[in-house]
Amino acid sequence: MPGMLLSLLIGLIAGALLFSSAEPQPQSSSPAALLPLVPASEAPAPTQELPGAQAPSPAPDCTAAPGGAVTLPSPLITVSVNGSPVEMKLEDYLIGVVAGEMSASSEPAALKAQAVAARTFTALHMQGRASCKSGCTVCDDPGCCQAYKSPDELPALWGEKYSEYMENIRSAVEGTEGLVAIYDGKLISALYHASSGPATESSEEVFAVALPYLVSVDSREGNSEMVTKQEFSAADLVRRINAAYPEANMSLPLTPGDLDVWGRTESGRVQLIRIGETVIPGGALRKVLGLKSTAFEVKKEGSAVIFTCLGYGHGVGMSQTGANQMAKEGADFEEILKHFYTGTELASLEFTEPGE
Ligand SMILES: [Zn+2]
Numbered sequence: 505m506p507g508m509l510l511s512l513l514i515g516l517i518a519g520a521l522l523f524s525s526a527e528p529q530p531q532s533s534s535p536a537a538l539l540p541l542v543p544a545s546e547a548p549a550p551t552q553e554l555p556g557a558q559a560p561s562p563a564p565d566c567t568a569a570p571g572g573a574v575t576l577p578s579p580l581i582t583v584s585v586n587g588s589p590v591e592m593k594l595e596d597y598l599i600g601v602v603a604g605e606m607s608a609s610s611e612p613a614a615l616k617a618q619a620v621a622a623r624t625f626t627a628l629h630m631q632g633r634a635s636c637k638s639g640c641t642v643c644d645d646p647g648c649c650q651a652y653k654s655p656d657e658l659p660a661l662w663g664e665k666y667s668e669y670m671e672n673i674r675s676a677v678e679g680t681e682g683l684v685a686i687y688d689g690k691l692i693s694a695l696y697h698a699s700s701g702p703a704t705e706s707s708e709e710v711f712a713v714a715l716p717y718l719v720s721v722d723s724r725e726g727n728s729e730m731v732t733k734q735e736f737s738a739a740d741l742v743r744r745i746n747a748a749y750p751e752a753n754m755s756l757p758l759t760p761g762d763l764d765v766w767g768r769t770e771s772g773r774v775q776l777i778r779i780g781e782t783v784i785p786g787g788a789l790r791k792v793l794g795l796k797s798t799a800f801e802v803k804k805e806g807s808a809v810i811f812t813c814l815g816y817g818h819g820v821g822m823s824q825t826g827a828n829q830m831a832k833e834g835a836d837f838e839e840i841l842k843h844f845y846t847g848t849e850l851a852s853l854e855f856t857e858p859g860e
Contacts (some may be wrong), residue, residue, distance in 0.1 A: 523615035526851055571686045571851035584638035584645075585654060594630070594853075597642075598622055598677045604644075604651030605656060605696075606824055608669035609654050611831030614824070615676035617840040620850070622650055622820055624684040627853060631691060638849060663778070669813065684775050686851045687717045694845065698818025699730040701799045703771040703845065705819035710787060717845045720771045723826030724833070730816045733797045736809045745779050748792045752781035762804050763809065773798040787818070800849040821845065 507667060516538050563633040579594045601622040602615060610618075629632045629649070630639050637648050644652035653661060662669045684694050693715060697709070700723040707718035736744075742754045754762055764785055766776040773784030786798035815823070822844035 513706065517699070525609045530778065539581055542594045551706050568617040568751075571689070571849040574627065574684060574686065574691055575853050575854045575856060576627065579621070579853075581626065581630060581641040583652065584640040584643035584653065586637070586644065587638075588621060588801045589638075594623065595624060595681060596653070597626065598798075599673055600652040600654055601650045601671050602676055603661075603669075604653040605646075608665070608672050608695075610672075610824075610828050612672065612675060613831035613835060613837045613840060614828040615835035616671060616680050617822065617827050617831075617844075618696070618824065619676045619680045620683050620685060620837060620841055621694040621696050623680070623682075623853070624691055625650060625696075627684050628691045628693060634693065636669060642857070646822065652768055652775050677802065679836065682851055682853045683850050685845050685848045687845070687848045691814045692717050692848055695818070695821030696824060696844075697815075697819055697821065699725060699728075699797075699817065700768065700826055701725065701729055701772070701797065701814030702818045702825035703775055704821065704826075705769060706822055707820050709771075709773065709775065710820050712820045717848050719846050720769075721843060723823045723844075724829050724830055725815075728825050728829055730796065732813045732816070734795060734811045734813065736793065736811075738804070738807050738809055740807050744792055749779060751781060751782045752780035758809070760803060763804075771799070771819065772814075774800060 506604075562728075580591055581594055581597060582589045582591050584590075598619055602619050605622065606615060606618050610617075625634075627635060627644055634665050636643050638645075642649040644650075658665050658670065685694055693707075695718060699734040702725070703720050703722050706714065706720045708714040734812055736757055738758050742756060742758070745752050746756055759779060762780050764778040766778055767774075769775050774789070776783050777786055777789055779789065786800075789795070789799075790798050793811070796809055797815040797817060797819060799819065800811045802809060802811050804810075809856070817823075826839045827844070830843065833839075835843070838850060841850070
């Protein structure tokens with residue numbers, strides 16, 4: 505037992521040191537790694553209906569953002585698309601991100617909030633305060649950066665809804681052109697995820713760095729909250745866990761202590777869980793088993809082990825499902841952003857080069 509606690513402590517301290525001086529970064533290679541920075545939402549497939557009318561592009565909602573301006577050299581970025589670098593303008597890239605990250609039939613204010621979050625996330629990379637594993641400004645891997653759909657993918661993706669959905673996405677991006685979220689005058693690390701369940705998670709619970717604007721807030725997801733049951737045979741579960749954590753030394757049949765939640769965070773997510781003879785963070789078990797979230801309950805039924813997960817994603821920052829629900833209740837995009845990113849305000853991006 506002391507050895508187990510010692511190794512756990514060392515792991516937690518190493519995690520804290522790793523992230524003490526930097527923004528949250530994705531760690532995707534080690535079994536004990538932290539969760540991906542921004543998982544793609546699984547946007548529901550659009551239903552096939554008649555295309556809607558094409559409306560003219562709206563003017564930006566804010567011409568003078570209260571937070572002032574954030575200056576970058578150029579609006580041009582390099583995006584790694586299917587492994588190849590493609591140069592494009594930030595605003596054009598954002599069309600593909602919002603299309604890739606959210607259902608195009610989402611509420612207009614939620615799509616706008618998503619556009620600002622995606623723009624802020626990208627601008628942080630353009631500033632060099634966050635980096636992409638590809639070496640480009642950003643990439644199309646949602647486990648590293650953000651999902652991205654190129655313009656030639658969208659007609660097949662949306663079918664008869666193409667015109668309507670493209671108009672929805674364009675309105676969101678063009679209606680918030682240049683707007684980013686800042687805290688204390690600086691671009692924020694605008695994390696977001698598909699669904700949080702009843703409350704979002706504080707950043708330090710997932711990324712071992714406490715950011716004042718990424719604290720747990722309620723998320724009214726109502727009937728839209730994603731609840732997923734994931735079932736494993738006991739044998740498969742033991743094999744997976746022992747492969748990633750040999751020190752767990754799990755064996756069949758499972759005993760009650762083999763999967764024992766040791767602690768939950770304030771928002772109800774599993775902080776620590778005992779697996780056999782060791783204890784690991786809930787996020788580490790989520791990665792090993794591919795669980796939708798760490799807000800899970802686990803129970804054994806015969807030779808099966810069932811995880812019931814609330815929400816989908818790391819739970820930090822803006823919940824896309826919660827944003828959509830707020831929009832349905834009348835919130836505008838700025839209210840949504842300020843709800844999920846505590847104490848932030850909007851600012852405008854400015855560029856010293858035209859980027860033509
Ligand atoms: Zn990347």
